[in-house]
Amino acid sequence: MARFIFITGGVVSSLGKGLASASLGALLQARGYAVRLRKLDPYLNVDPGTMSPYQHGEVFVTEDGAETDLDLGHYERFTGVSARKSDNVTTGRVYSEVIANERRGDYLGATVQVIPHVTDAIKEFIKSDLTDEDFVLCEIGGTVGDIESLPFLEAIRQLGFELGRENALFVHLTLLPYIATAGELKTKPTQHSVKELQSVGIQPDILLCRSEMPIPEDQRRKIALFCNIRAEAVIEARDVDTIYQVPSVYHDEGFDQEVCRHFGLLDDDTEPDLSVWEDIVKAVRQPENTVRIAVVGKYTSLIDSYKSLAEALAHGGIANNAKVELQWIDAEIFEREDAVDHLQGVHGILVPGGFGERGSEGKIAAVTFAREREVPYFGICFGMQMAVIEYARSLAGMPAATSTEFGPAENPIVGLLTEWTRGNQVERRSDNDDLGGSMRLGSYQCALAANSRIREIYADAAEISERHRHRYEVNINFKQQLEASGLVFSGMSPDGDLPEIIELPAHPWFIGVQFHPELKSKPFAPHPLFTSFVAAAIAQSRLV
Numbered sequence: 001m002a003r004f005i006f007i008t009g010g011v012v013s014s015l016g017k018g019l020a021s022a023s024l025g026a027l028l029q030a031r032g033y034a035v036r037l038r039k040l041d042p043y044l045n046v047d048p049g050t051m052s053p054y055q056h057g058e059v060f061v062t063e064d065g066a067e068t069d070l071d072l073g074h075y076e077r078f079t080g081v082s083a084r085k086s087d088n089v090t091t092g093r094v095y096s097e098v099i100a101n102e103r104r105g106d107y108l109g110a111t112v113q114v115i116p117h118v119t120d121a122i123k124e125f126i127k128s129d130l131t132d133e134d135f136v137l138c139e140i141g142g143t144v145g146d147i148e149s150l151p152f153l154e155a156i157r158q159l160g161f162e163l164g165r166e167n168a169l170f171v172h173l174t175l176l177p178y179i180a181t182a183g184e185l186k187t188k189p190t191q192h193s194v195k196e197l198q199s200v201g202i203q204p205d206i207l208l209c210r211s212e213m214p215i216p217e218d219q220r221r222k223i224a225l226f227c228n229i230r231a232e233a234v235i236e237a238r239d240v241d242t243i244y245q246v247p248s249v250y251h252d253e254g255f256d257q258e259v260c261r262h263f264g265l266l267d268d269d270t271e272p273d274l275s276v277w278e279d280i281v282k283a284v285r286q287p288e289n290t291v292r293i294a295v296v297g298k299y300t301s302l303i304d305s306y307k308s309l310a311e312a313l314a315h316g317g318i319a320n321n322a323k324v325e326l327q328w329i330d331a332e333i334f335e336r337e338d339a340v341d342h343l344q345g346v347h348g349i350l351v352p353g354g355f356g357e358r359g360s361e362g363k364i365a366a367v368t369f370a371r372e373r374e375v376p377y378f379g380i381c382f383g384m385q386m387a388v389i390e391y392a393r394s395l396a397g398m399p400a401a402t403s404t405e406f407g408p409a410e411n412p413i414v415g416l417l418t419e420w421t422r423g424n425q426v427e428r429r430s431d432n433d434d435l436g437g438s439m440r441l442g443s444y445q446c447a448l449a450a451n452s453r454i455r456e457i458y459a460d461a462a463e464i465s466e467r468h469r470h471r472y473e474v475n476i477n478f479k480q481q482l483e484a485s486g487l488v489f490s491g492m493s494p495d496g497d498l499p500e501i502i503e504l505p506a507h508p509w510f511i512g513v514q515f516h517p518e519l520k521s522k523p524f525a526p527h528p529l530f531t532s533f534v535a536a537a538i539a540q541s542r543l544v
């Protein structure tokens with residue numbers, strides 16, 4: 001049976017619970033265990049799909065087409081284990097299930113309550129859809145003390161009791177703020193946070209303490225005493241300069257050893273092999289080249305909105321021994337100012353996924369700049385759609401080319417995707433469907449054209465599989481006209497109905513993809529498209 005590790009956070013948000021969970025997953029994996037990571041989110045949205053990226057950061061899409069919390073991206077990048085729909089649940093989803101059960105009469109007339117009905121549904125989720133995992137790591141979103149997280153805390157308290165101490169472990173992540181005037185790390189917020197947890201019946205087994213500086217031994221003993229845990233279970237989690245250093249640093253502080261000790265697994269305490277992480281950190285620290293890539297998007301003020309993208313670009317850098325400097329540019333600026341002023345001297349331009357008309361003309365201006373000046377261009381999803389519109393306007397004689405996402409159009413180069421196939425099933429959508437969960441989501445096959453650049457990038461694979469999240473598509477009715485003017489459709493859905501990839505053979509590197517390759521890139525297995533794009537940017541850097 002799987003052992004369960006519950007990870008909560010206290011004192012403040014943004015302490016990096018997701019990264020801590022992902023890193024512990026990687027450490028247990030390095031010891032030869034099979035891991036699974038899950039996230040329980042206390043907010044009321046059914047999933048983050050309809051939440052603004054400004055509010056919640058990126059929406060991470062799983063292979064099986066779920067729109068999930070961005071922490072699942074960290075989990076995948078650190079463990080390589082593909083997340084599934086069943087790995088992320090929110091209060092909204094739990095309640096909608098409980099209410100649906102109630103309407104069906106499943107509760108046989110009982111009064112439906114948070115305890116036991118909601119907590120039972122949460123426990124069921126935690127234990128569902130498991131196979132032969134040795135460890136299931138469950139991160140609870142939010143901060144201890146939030147009203148919303150109470151049912152989740154109650155559910156994991158019950159589970160901890162039911163599973164027994166030998167099968168469950170509670171990790172609590174806190175902050176030790178450094179007060180300069182006192183010249184000290186302060187332990188009081190941690191003590192309060194643990195008290196808060198204890199008040200709902202949870203005694204943490206391990207405290208992971210984020211801190212800017214080393215925790216002095218007497219502070220460690222003080223925390224242990226007040227929080228009712230062993231001093232060795234107070235683990236220092238110091239700030240590091242690259243996130244890929246976290247697994248090694250945690251190991252050096254004894255985190256995975258303490259976890260194994262709890263479960264009585266220290267007998268097989270062979271040193272885990274962390275050379276993968278050490279190699280990655282080395283590559284990040286000693287780059288041979290530096291390239292500057294402009295990301296022209298909409299949500300550039302919140303870096304978390306493009307989390308996987310930033311990581312994938314860094315992975316492309318690791319693969320090329322290069323440091324990738326990102327210049328985040330709000331596309332709207334090009335609607336007021338000349339693109340040249342902002343893009344001159346960059347070695348690559350990337351237009352990422354996006355929604356809605358705002359900023360679209362600016363993105364199109366960035367495409368024009370990249371195409372005309374032969375700067376490597378990478379368009380992802382919306383970025384591919386804008387590239388096709390730009391091409392249609394400038395070179396295929398369709399000055400009115402646009403997307404129906406922005407309103408009715410004379411030349412709907414990009415139009416609503418109303419029908420597509422998944423396996424043997426036809427999926428249909430219309431204009432007035434619900435916005436939540438109704439896009440073309442998750443992984444789909446794509447056939448690559450012979451002799452194309454994309455085929456070369458994918459090591460001559462004839463068919464690939466990538467993850468999607470879109471409601472609009474490049475309109476196949478314009479394919480012939482666009483191809484006649486030089487744009488190549490080098491990737492299509494296997495039935496030939498949906499354009500998936502475009503490229504410009506006459507350009508040094510100009511590729512647009514309808515899918516999101518950034519979701520599958522890992523630091524230890526950089527995605528070939530990002531490796532190739534960064535390589536093109538390095539070549540460009542030698543020209544300018």
Ligand code: GLN
Pocket residue numbers: 352353354355356380381382383405469470471472473
């Ligand atoms: N808004 C576009 C669509 O729905 C692009 C989506 C995206 O970039 N993920 O098709």
